[in-house]
Amino acid sequence: GAVVSQHPSRVICKSGTSVKIECRSLDFQATTMFWYRQFPKQSLMLMATSNEGSKATYEQGVEKDKFLINHASLTLSTLTVTSAHPEDSSFYICSLGQTNTEAFFGQGTRLTVV
Amino acid sequence: AQKITQTQPGMFVQEKEAVTLDCTYDTSDQSYGLFWYKQPSSGEMIFLIYQGSYDEQNATEGRYSLNFQKARKSANLVISASQLGDSAMYFCAMREGPPIYGGYNKLIFGAGTRLAVHP
Numbered sequence: 001g002a003v004v005s006q007h008p009s010r011v012i013c014k015s016g017t018s019v020k021i022e023c024r025s026l027d028f029q030a031t032t033m034f035w036y037r038q039f040p041k042q043s044l045m046l047m048a049t050s051n052e053g054s055k056a057t058y059e060q061g062v063e064k065d066k067f068l069i070n071h072a073s074l075t076l077s078t079l080t081v082t083s084a085h086p087e088d089s090s091f092y093i094c095s096l097g098q099t100n101t102e103a104f105f106g107q108g109t110r111l112t113v114v
Numbered sequence: 115a116q117k118i119t120q121t122q123p124g125m126f127v128q129e130k131e132a133v134t135l136d137c138t139y140d141t142s143d144q145s146y147g148l149f150w151y152k153q154p155s156s157g158e159m160i161f162l163i164y165q166g167s168y169d170e171q172n173a174t175e176g177r178y179s180l181n182f183q184k185a186r187k188s189a190n191l192v193i194s195a196s197q198l199g200d201s202a203m204y205f206c207a208m209r210e211g212p213p214i215y216g217g218y219n220k221l222i223f224g225a226g227t228r229l230a231v232h233p
Contacts, residue, residue: 044223091157103221105159
């Protein structure tokens with residue numbers, strides 16, 4: 001069964017608005033979750049590491065104020081794309097790794113900013 | 115420098131034949147893990163196989179096997195008896211350093227290989 005649930009799977013929003021994406025751990029208490037971004041026909045790029053109860057760690061080049069991450073509980077991490085613009089349109093996917101041999105991914109969210 | 119290199123942007127194979135997808139990696143860590151994921155057009159990431167740097171045997175999972183050549187830093191995926199449903203993007207990924215239980219599998223991904231299986 002699913003280990004990670006990510007919602008929504010698709011979202012279309014107007015330029016300038018904010019969008020929140022949720023990533024829930026269904027079976028495990030996840031102290032750490034990861035957020036990736038994937039542009040069309042490209043690979044997954046790590047955006048940030050979400051840490052329960054503390055600030056997220058962002059990768060170089062990722063704007064903290066634009067991509068707000070909240071990990072308030074052991075089962076939920078959220079990514080909010082603030083003041084979205086068309087260039088933010090992408091596939092966003094979260095993951096958590098609860099074993100040493102597998103990282104579990106959410107279903108992904110396809111964001112389109114119009 | 116690229117940490118994970120997948121040199122084949124696209125591959126095709128006839129149904130029922132075997133195919134090898136290449137992956138080379140670069141790390142100075144002694145302990146690391148190598149993963150292969152399949153991504154169909156729906157976007158989900160499907161875990162296929164894992165190889166730890168200290169594993170002496172090549173990993174196998176059903177029709178998937180990983181040809182691990184540590185000295186050459188390569189971790190090629192072999193899919194035997196290809197099926198039409200195998201058509202997808204395939205990503206090689208690496209976890210640098212030893213695994214830490216509790217959700218710390220940060221992965222570095224290669225560019226991916228698009229596999230097309232022809233009937």
